[in-house]
Amino acid sequence: MCGVFGIIGKDCEAGKLTYFGLYALQHRGQESAGIAVLDEKGIIHYHKGMGLVPQVFTENILQGLPGNTAIGHVRYSTTGASQIKNAQPINVRLPDDSTAMLAHNGNLVNTAELRAELEENGVSLQMSSDSEIIAALLTKHYNGDLVRTLTEIAPKLKGAFSLVLLTKNKIIGMRDPHGIRPLCFGRLANNNGYVIASESCALDITGATLEREVHKGEIVTLEIDEVKSFIYDGMKTDALCIFEFVYFARPDSIINGRNVYKVREKFGELLFREHPVDADVVIPVPDSGMPAAIGFAKSSGIPYEAGLIKNRYVGRTFINPSQIMREIGVRLKLNPLPEVLAGRKVVLIDDSIVRGTTSAKLVKLLRDNGAKEIHFRVSCPPSVSPCYYGIDTATKSQLIAANYSVEEIRRKLDADSLGYLSQDAMLEATKLPPKFCLGCFNGCYPADVPQGDELGLIYKD
Ligand code: AMP
Secondary structure, three states: OOEEEEEOOOOOOOOHHHHHHHHHHHHHHEEEEEEEEEOOOOEEEEEEEEOHHHHHHHHHHHHHOOOOOEEEEEEOOOOOOOOHHOOEEEEEOOOOEEEEEEEEEEEEOOOOHHHHHHOOOOOOOOOOOOHHHHHHHHHHHOOOHHHHHHHHHHOOOOOOOEEEEEEEEEEEEEEEEOOOOOOOOEEEEHHOEEEEEEHHHHHHHHOOOEEEEOOOOOOEEOOOEEEEEEEOOOOOOOOOEOHHHHHHOOOEEOOOEEEEHHHHHHHHHHHHHHOOOOOOOOEEEEOOOOOOOOOOOOOOOOOEOOOHHHEEOOHHHHHHHOOOHHHHHHHHEEEEEEHHOOOEEEEEEEEEOOOOHHHHHHHHHHOOOOOOEEEEEEEOOOOOOOOOOOOOOOOHHHHHHHHHOHHHHHHHOOOOEEEEEEEEHHHHHHHOOOOOEEEHHEEEEEOEEEEOOOEEEEOOO
């Protein structure tokens, strides 16, 4: 997963606004951050580094990024190692001596194939990421017009991509033919330009008003006073990743006209409808379980209380790529409140169980702190299949629900009961047509999966 951002404005400090935009998208990637800015003379300046947005950028560095047009990226690696050379935006060298910068969210599934093809053609690649492949294809096939080149290379790109590019005079946004990863744009106040971002929460911070999503199979070009749209592939089914609503997106974002918080609250309401329980208190796993816990509490009438206190300064545990960090991460991040837990029947709500590492630790933590009964409720269906399109959900062998029944998981977690939201209820809660990528929940994928991965069932249009 990654976050992408772009802005073109009249007399705006694009570098600084991109910094704030990336701050708002920090939840989408915590390994590296980068900003590229186009100055008044048409020269691109950029800076990228490892770490969180405020660790990578100081006031001084931002001063050195002047200009009205910029793009930015926050990264967490799904393809390619966690190294500075894989940080983005990436340079796209164009044969006419100009240059563009590219930021990518999503994951290509045919990287190895494309890499081999490029290398056979004498292209030397520096990075290990799929995004570099897109940049190399643009260089190789450049025909004098970046939008036309993008439409030409698009059929080669299999998988998920939401792209933002910075060129000499505009910002370009592009979404894959299924629209797997989100991308939206909005207008700055007083018609002073446009902002494009993975999520609308990043538009809010610039004062821009959300206009709409970039459609699946669409390229948009943003200039200060104009948006142009090109549909390069309008025939495929919509397949927005449902996991954006479940976990990944920020609750204050609006995706396809739906506020993520409200959808999660509805997940909680429907979770109670499907798995009611007699208990004394509803406790969320903060922060991701909070909206669903509020929904569960509202519909059940069981009081909502905080029984786990989160250290705000520790990032998402799962996002640390190594298992050891994940193990330490849980305890670092969440501290139980015995005053709330002791002697009570607890409904513990989390948005998802992936490997089960966090959940087992949490149940133990609650028991050790006096909880009498623990009824685990999960506001999505069992995660049974990997994500190939940019979310690091682990391999099938690591996914607890791919390997054990609900009853077996309950025993492993040592919970008194365990209930998952059904797929139908999850879709009902979105109040949107049921056209999503549900690959992680049902093993059916809208686009190709990596070659040789026999686990993936692909449904074709
Ligand atoms: P696990 O211990 O593997 O079951 O992790 C479950 C926890 O990780 C839940 O609290 C989720 O909120 C969170 N989570 C689920 N999917 C992801 C993901 N792709 N990236 C980061 N965190 C996640």
